[in-house]
Amino acid sequence: MPLETIPAGHGTHIPLERGKILRVIDPEGGQSGDLVAFRAGDVTEWLSNGRSFDYGAKIYFSTGDVLYSNKSQPMLTIVRDDVGRHDFLFTSCSIEMFRIQYGIEGYHSNCIDNICNALQHLRVKPHMVPTAFNFFMNAKVAPDGRITIEAPCSRAADAIYFRAEMDLAIALTACPAPSCNGGPPRPVAYEILDHLPPS
């Protein structure tokens, strides 16, 4: 499969079979995006930050870490990671978020709508979208619990590789929120691989 590009501020659906590798790339550097996953054919099973936090005993995930479903099943394993810092705390950006955080009253491209559009064949509605795995997003938690969002650590061509532990319906976005991306929104690229290539 060739490299596919998600334009800045957009999203797409990726069916990912168990055992396949999803490589998510930051082509230009400094760009984050959202990954949401449902079990193929069953929208009642979804990628859960709360279960992953519990079983991993951590809030930051990188190479070797397993991401779990709300039904406590392994969904994805991070098998390689050039970046090492991702966020799993923040809900995807939405029209309401842009109004509250940026004062934008009209429509603004947002990850919730992009995820629902990508998964409309599964009838995923906004209230069914769980907290995304915000790849390359750099949300730092201080010891007192305060969160600061800094620019992603990803440089041009950096990637994170996920192995599917079950058949999945994935939504992947290139986030349009400037504050998460250290600058104007840019594209995200991806490809599906049969095996993890030599490093």
Next chain:
Amino acid sequence: MPLETIPAGHGTHIPLERGKILRVIDPEGGQSGDLVAFRAGDVTEWLSNGRSFDYGAKIYFSTGDVLYSNKSQPMLTIVRDDVGRHDFLFTSCSIEMFRIQYGIEGYHSNCIDNICNALQHLRVKPHMVPTAFNFFMNAKVAPDGRITIEAPCSRAADAIYFRAEMDLAIALTACPAPSCNGGPPRPVAYEILDHLPPS
């Protein structure tokens, strides 16, 4: 309304009108529990840790903090807090969690089932239960993201007071997981107040 008690390892439904105060008490000390909220009459709007993290720019919440719904509406405000440390990261305990974390193969009382039973009149199923506000639970996040669960800071008779910012259907539990409670599970008490009493 008199003080109500939730026995150890159980849960209950609490309808809470906008403006009313819910006082949640740890009668014996060292006990945590889960609070889940839906908008009254609309299970598509629920208490969201991801939105609360985003708008509060923090993961720990106490007096003065607002907890938001997935639709970015204020749901609850913490108006008094004797304890000062609660968790909003961990998903409620479940049968699967007790199998994975404790090796328990048979049935074990758990907060997911207790929440669904409390809200069965709303047809809330396990996959619809969002990450609970784990009152009095003491999950510490280190700078590297590692989470350690310590005994709750709550002493006997300590309480947290929430004001409802909309009409709510709340599920409240006394958590049966020993690791969150610094000892065997104990009860939780609560009452509904018209006004915040003088401190």
